[in-house]
Amino acid sequence: DTAVSQTPKYLVTQMGNDKSIKCEQNLGHDTMYWYKQDSKKFLKIMFSYNNKELIINETVPNRFSPKSPDKAHLNLHINSLELGDSAVYFCASSHGGITYEQYFGPGTRLTVT
Amino acid sequence: TQLLEQSPQFLSIQEGENLTVYCNSSSVFSSLQWYRQEPGEGPVLLVTVVTGGEVKKLKRLTFQFGDARKDSSLHITAAQTGDTGLYLCMKAYYNQGGKLIFGQGTELSVKP
Numbered sequence: 001d002t003a004v005s006q007t008p009k010y011l012v013t014q015m016g017n018d019k020s021i022k023c024e025q026n027l028g029h030d031t032m033y034w035y036k037q038d039s040k041k042f043l044k045i046m047f048s049y050n051n052k053e054l055i056i057n058e059t060v061p062n063r064f065s066p067k068s069p070d071k072a073h074l075n076l077h078i079n080s081l082e083l084g085d086s087a088v089y090f091c092a093s094s095h096g097g098i099t100y101e102q103y104f105g106p107g108t109r110l111t112v113t
Numbered sequence: 114t115q116l117l118e119q120s121p122q123f124l125s126i127q128e129g130e131n132l133t134v135y136c137n138s139s140s141v142f143s144s145l146q147w148y149r150q151e152p153g154e155g156p157v158l159l160v161t162v163v164t165g166g167e168v169k170k171l172k173r174l175t176f177q178f179g180d181a182r183k184d185s186s187l188h189i190t191a192a193q194t195g196d197t198g199l200y201l202c203m204k205a206y207y208n209q210g211g212k213l214i215f216g217q218g219t220e221l222s223v224k225p
Contacts, residue, residue, distance in 0.1 A: 098144060
């Protein structure tokens with residue numbers, strides 16, 4: 001029944017490692033997003049995919065690479081993790097239109113030590 | 114820069130009090146949404162406003178979109194402890210390929 005799901009919920013890793021976060025939505029939406037929420041709770045869009053095509057790519061280090069195997073999945077791979085990457089990462093989906101209403105996953109708390 | 118300013122950033126009130134949260138931008142936008150986020154969870158959509166001057170009600174929550182479509186407010190009447198959370202506004206620019214910008218958020222704490 002879960003609309004937007006993410007795994008894992010928590011991720012603790014050391015600097016320099018490579019990690020992935022997976023996201024799946026069963027809402028039939030065409031557009032999916034990745035957001036980063038920092039320690040001050042500010043939510044910033046990182047990427048947006050529409051039907052497996054990248055449409056928004058904000059100023060994000062190229063160590064972050066999104067991959068969309070199909071329109072229901074959008075994964076985030078992070079290379080060479082740094083301390084500053086510690087944050088909560090949210091996946092979201094939207095049906096588009098003119099309002100872009102976002103349906104968020106539960107988040108993945110990434111801690112880099 | 115197309116910022117979206119939210120105020121106040123923090124609000125601590127007693128149960129039963131009323132409060133208003135503001136969301137302001139210097140530019141016109143296509144639509145605005147309000148979300149509530151509880152600890153350890155993702156934001157949940159509360160409402161979408163599209164038309165200038167629009168007012169929407171969701172139980173004790175009243176949402177207003179400014180006439181010029183540059184600002185919005187969220188008013189909560191007789192706050193309850195269950196209203197505690199982070200309130201976020203988000204604006205969307207349809208004619209900019211779906212550019213989305215969130216406000217900094219308002220952390221609301223309602224004490225019994």
